[in-house]
Amino acid sequence: QQPPLTRLLRGLEAELGVLLMQRLPRGVRPTDAGRALLDEARIVLARAEGIADVVQRVARGEQGRLAVGFTSSAAHHPFVSTVLREFRETLPDVDIVLDEAGTGELVDALLHERLDAAFVRSAVQGTAGLLADTVLEEPMVVALPRGHAFATGSEAPLSLRRLAGEPFVLYRRPAGPGLYDAILAACMAAGFSPHVKQEAPRLPGTLSLVAAGLGVSIVPASMRRMNTEGVAYRALKDCPGLCAPLHLAMRRAMPSPALTRFRELVRQKAALQKR
Structure with a gap:
């Protein structure tokens, strides 16, 4: 009766249609096809051993x-x-x-x-x-064109109601409905409805329009980090609940x-x- 390993090798040869082992008078040696199978098998086994580690890392959120x-x-x-x-x-x-x-x-x-x-x-x-x-939540500030009367001479917070007569530049509501609605609600609470003269698709574009002198805007305080040339900022007061x-x-x-x-x-x- 053939040993199990011999039966396995003959079964592989029959399945693959190639000779994997060359039979010698004493023992056997792998053919080129047999050596290729050995190399591929080692790669497959190495990957199989790593599967558990990969699965566990993914399950832990590490990969x-x-x-x-x-x-x-x-x-x-x-x-x-x-x-x-x-x-x-x-x-x-x-x-x-x-x-x-x-x-x-x-x-x-x-x-x-x-x-x-x-x-x-x-x-x-x-x-x-x-x-x-x-x-x-962060505070909102007013963005003003440099040279604007409210942009010079004082660092004190500016009352929101003092912007009642100013043209406003806002970004379009579909792009930022939360901040857009909050600004309008704060202005209404301060006693006026803002005159929105210009809208921009993105907030950075809003600041560019302010720098061009087309109006003022109200933006999150962190937008000051953009250092947009031609724009000055003032903190706001008398606008409870206005935050970003x-x-x-x-x-x-x-x-x-x-x-x-x-x-x-x-x-x-x-x-x-x-x-």
Whole structure:
């Protein structure tokens, strides 16, 4: 009766249609085809041994892919860049894909699973299938053309109602409905309806229009980091509730392990910032 190994080798030769072992008067030796099979088998076995480690790392959120979006105003807040950098340094085997777009586009990308999470200024709790963690809130400031009467001579906060006669430059509501509505509501509470003379598709474009002297705007305080030439900023007062929130939006469905790790990091960094 043939030994089991001999039967296995003959079965492989029959299946593959090639001679794997050359029979000698004393023993055997592998043919070229046999050596090729041996090399490939070693590669397969090595990969098989690593499968468990890969699966476990993905399950722990240490490996995989994470697609994160953000609005143009959120992109300029240092919190966003800080948390993305720390996540990349902590979990270098997670591939991070970034995308900048308007709130409506980001919400659509979340719903259609093109993004895993997005930093937005508008709450999305009313959107079926989505949820949002409020990360932080920052004050709003007025952006003025350099040389404007309100831009010189004082560093004191400016009362919002003093802007009643000014032309306003805002970014289009579909691109940032949360901040747009908050600005209009604050102006109405201050006793006037703002005259929106110009709208821009993105917040950086809004600042360019302000620099060109087309009007004033109200923007998140972090936008001062753009250092747009020709724009001056003043803090605001007499406008309770006027702030720029930052939310992390995601789908309600079971998140991936990598997204869970990212969400935990965002919460930790936000808690430290609020202390």
